[in-house]
Amino acid sequence: MPERQRADARRNYTRILAVAEEEVAAHGADASLEQIARTAGVGSATVRRHFPTRRALLEAVSRQRIEALCARAHELTGKGGGRDALLEWLDDLVTYSVSARGLAAALAYDGSVYENSCSAALEEAAGPLVRRAAQDGALAADVTFADLVTLVVGIVFATEHYPDPTVQAHRLFRLAVAGLSPQS
Structure with missing residues (x-):
């Protein structure tokens, strides 16, 4: 304002x-x-x-949560292993996105040229986590921040009507991280 x-x-x-x-x-x-x-x-x-636009309204409504997620990314940068720090932050992103209705929509790519200030702020804050995980070999080099946000947004949208969307979203996120193959 x-x-x-x-x-x-x-x-x-x-x-x-x-x-x-x-x-x-x-x-x-x-x-x-x-x-x-x-x-x-x-x-x-x-x-x-x-x-x-509706997105501008959703971004304004989500601003405090975005700021908290940015602060969390800064807090995790340089702590522990690259994979663990990134997964902890992504887990927080899943939690916030499920609990804060409208946040996933504010983060979603809508195909327009409209600047998404929520995603841009998160990318700036969490970019070091993504780069460190890739440098540590814990994340494929071609995986981008946008890919990770799209994955979380998709999971949140897919689970929003479940009786307990938080449990289901975290289950699907863990599945996406682990992959489909049985662990040996």
Whole structure:
């Protein structure tokens, strides 16, 4: 939110964001923009002026969780083995993405040229974890950060309607990491 906005515009932004956080928590990424506007006591055009796309709204709603994930990546950088640090961070990403409705949608690639600030911030913070795991030989050299986020987003979307999506998402993530072959 630009600081040079008028006071009423800043208040509207804050009110819209608070309502959007509640609506996304209740209804996920498909939360109604019109309902958000009504509950915030503003018009739909005001919501769209502050958040020109649904993704922009989801990114704003997810900002605190993204910051926490970035801090966690910094904390894990240089600790333990490259594989363990990366897997611990990815496990946190799965946990956050399942528990914070709308976060997976904010991270998902939508085929547009729109800059995804959530993914960009995470890539900057977790990039060293990915590079270190690759340097340690624990991650194939051609696996990118975007590949890993896409895997997590896919798992979260695939499990969101399970009775216990957290358990199922972590099970599928462990399966993806271990592979399909029986361990010997």
